[in-house]
Amino acid sequence: MILSVSDLSAVRSGRTILHPTSLEIRLGDRIGLVGASGSGKSTFGHALIDNLRAQNIPVAHVPQTPDQALDPLRSMDFHWRETETALGLSHDAERQTRLFQALNIEDGDLRKRPWGWSRGMQQRFVIALALIHSPALLIMDEPTSALDPIVAARTMTLLENYLSTRNTAMLLITHDLGLAAQQVDRLLVMDEGRIVEDAPTQDVLNNPQSQVAQSLCTHRNWLTLPR
């Protein structure tokens, strides 16, 4: 199965944030969407979600910080059950245990509210929520930028281990080409609301075509900065 969207666009306050963009994603793909702040990456992510949902394709979105996903006044258990209800699923303790184990949050107290959990655990809980209905595509918008490096690295490894056993595709939205290069096989480079490059990761790294990709490559790793 191929997920396909065509001519997605977005205009905000009379300004075109996203020019007509089409994309095809195969199941199991690992795709990175990179570009500078304000280049339209998140807008493209949202347009992609709306369009795929309209096609009845299950997609899930993990925002940058867990604060954007969790209600501070509700227990973790409430969030879990509410998500199941919203997705039209009945409660399945076995599925919950499996996801919690995969993301290493099985020790979290579900009676607590979000702030009773550490930030890294909250973010992994949100990822577990996103995986409840086995989406065809998981969109991660800067999933690690609010986390410590150690927690961030661990979260990405746990997620990759889980995804590699199924067909879920992942779109990783980030301004950090260094991070994307570790996680994805295919890179989309975005600039001023357009995808200016779409190529295998290694090709973009070795031979960036667009000016923005060249700049991202040059500034990719701290220790290889041009002096």
Added chain:
Amino acid sequence: MLTLNHISASYKKTPVLKDISLTLSAGQTLAVVGESGAGKSTLIAVILGLVKADNGEVSWSNSPVKDCLPSLVMQEPLSAFNPILPLRQSVMEPLKAQNKTITEARLAQLCERLELPLALLDRKPNQVSIGQAQRAGILRALMAEPPLILFDEPLSALDAVSQKKTAQLIADLQQEQGFSALIVTHDLGYAAAFSDYIAVLRKGHIEEITSTTEFIKKPQSDYGHELRAAAFSLGSLGYSNLEAKRENSK
């Protein structure tokens, strides 16, 4: 030289810093890395005298640190500036506090150095980009030419490319002006590329203070090892085994 001698500090009776000793020589850069909640920002507050230490002394060349009038560059440029004042007014504050002035030519020179068009200073903080606001924050820190500048996560609000450009700019300005820099960051890649020493802070303790070149080769503490491995797997320290493997399989 900045000296911290057996500093302990607490927040609402919870110990946050435990027996911290370190030194930072003139013109050098010390990066303090560690997890969230390790006490990194409290360390800055103690050095500036904003939080009183329970025990120990902080000094700059045997005098209280505040006598050297250090500057601070904050994480969020937007919350670091008064939102209703033009940037120019905020940027001038360190000079005003010391009854000093600056010639327009010198200001223009500094602005050019920071790639900050002079006209932008007449705008308010929310009318410039985050990157420009952060460079204005650096401009403010440099105004009175302090011997010590503290940076609290100075790059985390910026995107990857402007992070690296801004880091380079800070390093160049340090070369020119000779200030000592204490940089709190959780990006080990940044610390590795732009510091002389790395201090690893965990749960209020210093696990190690190691020269940066040594640290990249071999951290002294287990936690330092963990941090280094995480930075590699997030791609901020350079090529990882994973990428090398991909390269070879081509």
